[in-house]
Amino acid sequence: MGNPDPNSLMPLVYDELRRIAAGYIRRERPGQTLQATALVNEAFVRLASERPRPFANRQHFVAIAALSMRQILVQRARARKAAKRGGAPDRVTLDEGLVSTEPPGVDVLALDEALTRLAAFDPAQARIVELRYFGGLTVEETAEVMEISPATVKRQWAMARAWLKRAVETAPDDRADAPL
Amino acid sequence: MTPERWERLKILFSGALDQPAERRHDWLTRHADGDELLAQEAGALLVAHDTAGGFLEEPAVVDPADLAAVDELASGTRIGSYEIEREIGRGGMGVVYLARDLRLGRRVALKAVPRLHDSNVALRERLRREARAAANISHTAVATVYALEEIDGRLFIASEYVEGHPLRSEIESGPLERTRAVAIAADIVRALCAAHEAGVIHRDLKPENVLITGAGTVKVVDFGIAHVDSINTRLTAEGEVVGTPAYMAPEQLIGSAVDARVDIYAVGVILAEMLTGQHPLAPGRRSMAIPASEIARKCIQTDPNDRYRSAGDLLAALERELANVDAVAETVTPAVRRSAARWWWEFHQAAVSIVYAVMVWPTWLARNVIGGQAGNAVFVTVLAAAIVAVTLRLHLWFTSRSYSAELGWARARAAGWTLVSDAIFAMGLVVAGVLVGDARPALAVIEIAVAVAAATAFAVIEPATTRAAFGQTDSL
Numbered sequence: 147m148g149n150p151d152p153n154s155l156m157p158l159v160y161d162e163l164r165r166i167a168a169g170y171i172r173r174e175r176p177g178q179t180l181q182a183t184a185l186v187n188e189a190f191v192r193l194a195s196e197r198p199r200p201f202a203n204r205q206h207f208v209a210i211a212a213l214s215m216r217q218i219l220v221q222r223a224r225a226r227k228a229a230k231r232g233g234a235p236d237r238v239t240l241d242e243g244l245v246s247t248e249p250p251g252v253d254v255l256a257l258d259e260a261l262t263r264l265a266a267f268d269p270a271q272a273r274i275v276e277l278r279y280f281g282g283l284t285v286e287e288t289a290e291v292m293e294i295s296p297a298t299v300k301r302q303w304a305m306a307r308a309w310l311k312r313a314v315e316t317a318p319d320d321r322a323d324a325p326l
Numbered sequence: 327m328t329p330e331r332w333e334r335l336k337i338l339f340s341g342a343l344d345q346p347a348e349r350r351h352d353w354l355t356r357h358a359d360g361d362e363l364l365a366q367e368a369g370a371l372l373v374a375h376d377t378a379g380g381f382l383e384e385p386a387v388v389d390p391a392d393l394a395a396v397d398e399l400a401s402g403t404r405i406g407s408y409e410i411e412r413e414i415g416r417g418g419m420g421v422v423y424l425a426r427d428l429r430l431g432r433r434v435a436l437k438a439v440p441r442l443h444d445s446n447v448a449l450r451e452r453l454r455r456e457a458r459a460a461a462n463i464s465h466t467a468v469a470t471v472y473a474l475e476e477i478d479g480r481l482f483i484a485s486e487y488v489e490g491h492p493l494r495s496e497i498e499s500g501p502l503e504r505t506r507a508v509a510i511a512a513d514i515v516r517a518l519c520a521a522h523e524a525g526v527i528h529r530d531l532k533p534e535n536v537l538i539t540g541a542g543t544v545k546v547v548d549f550g551i552a553h554v555d556s557i558n559t560r561l562t563a564e565g566e567v568v569g570t571p572a573y574m575a576p577e578q579l580i581g582s583a584v585d586a587r588v589d590i591y592a593v594g595v596i597l598a599e600m601l602t603g604q605h606p607l608a609p610g611r612r613s614m615a616i617p618a619s620e621i622a623r624k625c626i627q628t629d630p631n632d633r634y635r636s637a638g639d640l641l642a643a644l645e646r647e648l649a650n651v652d653a654v655a656e657t658v659t660p661a662v663r664r665s666a667a668r669w670w671w672e673f674h675q676a677a678v679s680i681v682y683a684v685m686v687w688p689t690w691l692a693r694n695v696i697g698g699q700a701g702n703a704v705f706v707t708v709l710a711a712a713i714v715a716v717t718l719r720l721h722l723w724f725t726s727r728s729y730s731a732e733l734g735w736a737r738a739r740a741a742g743w744t745l746v747s748d749a750i751f752a753m754g755l756v757v758a759g760v761l762v763g764d765a766r767p768a769l770a771v772i773e774i775a776v777a778v779a780a781a782t783a784f785a786v787i788e789p790a791t792t793r794a795a796f797g798q799t800d801s802l
Contacts, residue, residue: 163393164393166390166393167388167390167391167392167393168390168393170390179387179388179389179390180387180388180389180390180393181384181385181386181387182385182386182387182388183385185388185393215386215388218388218392218393219386219388219392222392222393252381252382252386254386257382267327267328267329267332268329268332268336275382278382278385279382279385279386280385280386281385282385282386301340301343302336304339304340304343304375305336305339305340305371305375307375307378307381307382308339308371308372308374308375308378309371309374310381310382311374311375311377311378311381311382312370312371312374
């Protein structure tokens, strides 16, 4: 039978994440941030109770969830940037004004761009980063999802992280001198 | 960077990483096979690795508000033939935009249906059927569904854009006036009648889905569309039932088969809420407070069989209630209360006239007892005063009943004369009573008693009935 096409499952995960977020907002905990791990787990538990179960297994689900999270964060970061430039001045929500939602030190847009470049010559490393950072998976879980050894994950993760660190810290103006 | 070079870089990086820090440089130079650039690159990566600190070590964090806001359509976005103007509503299950239909040049409310699992063909088909049915409802109190559009794999429902405010905002500022509450409920039920006839059950009626237009008319929105949400409810876990459980009939909450009577339940809740300003089953409340409404109570029965059988039955009950409310209002509105007081004022005038006229007879008897000039004088005085007072009072009584509009003027003219004639009449009776004295004690008592009664009437009672009948400012 094989796994359903990830592209068709994506919207489902996407909406589930949004629904969970809406639940958090309704419970009124302004400014509270959620770790990707918690969100993805919650979404999995919910969707896993569906019949028929839309996912072959947890790994299958997490891979899609991590990608969704990445897209969501990037989309929001872009929207915020546009709003700051005055692209959409009529709709700045209160929380945007009060809460800095980006964790200090990580520029999601720069990271996303660097990750895309990394994926061009090392898709596996890019995927490891996606799973670990956006999906909140541990080394062991990542190894399981990717069907490689935890030691390999660790090594690849170390390099990808170092490479991304350099890539992200290089200012866009110095792009010509960017690592590789 | 070629994949080959990257593979070599990987080997260099990993190999050097296994070395103690101070020996890494040497190790790299030895293993780079003379590729200085690659060795440098690996060295830079190692430095980055050592200085990376907590970079990416903690998983990404996200603000729930960001998550929820994702995927929204910015103003000016084109979706098929619609141009988004702005967001006008957001539920847990989707966003409603005010958009312009560029083909017809009209404004529409465009609801972005939550994404559905693509493989769920049956659900899609069902949605389409529901929207088609909803589009068949034609009633002024129903926001018309124009179209179900599938654009870039997403479903959108375009419906009539209603300018107005939700009923919710009125309830929030306290209970509604009874007539208005029942009238609004009746309008909602009229919409339901049309919908149920078209085979559409609303399923998510609540004060948020009832809009009051600028002209004060009622529009029920989200017919058939709301159902999308309840279908999706099953996608969400417990504790986050989408839609509003507070307005859902018990059978709907537990997921049994539902029929049109779930809408009747919702109307009951809304009606009770309009009347009391509070949800009838608010926390800490076992039963409905006050007899808010017998109709509301019948609507929110747990067993659907105990509710009204149809929207038509409920409408009939509401219309009866409306007629009753009007009838009751008749006796309680200030204008009406005044007309009741007017009746008493008229009664007072008539009663006084009769008493005055009747008193002429005992005074005639008194004249005979007293005799002489004094007897005549007393009798004539009382008779004259009685004639003036009774004539004036009958004049006022007649004017009040037949030429009400002239009454104010008539009262103004008569006021001084009645006062004088009343006073003279009472004094005449007292004098007659005193002069009769011991000769006819019973007669004397009658004369004096009626004198006191008359004095009380014109000094105390009449001003009171007058004030009640004509109001403070108008009392003369």
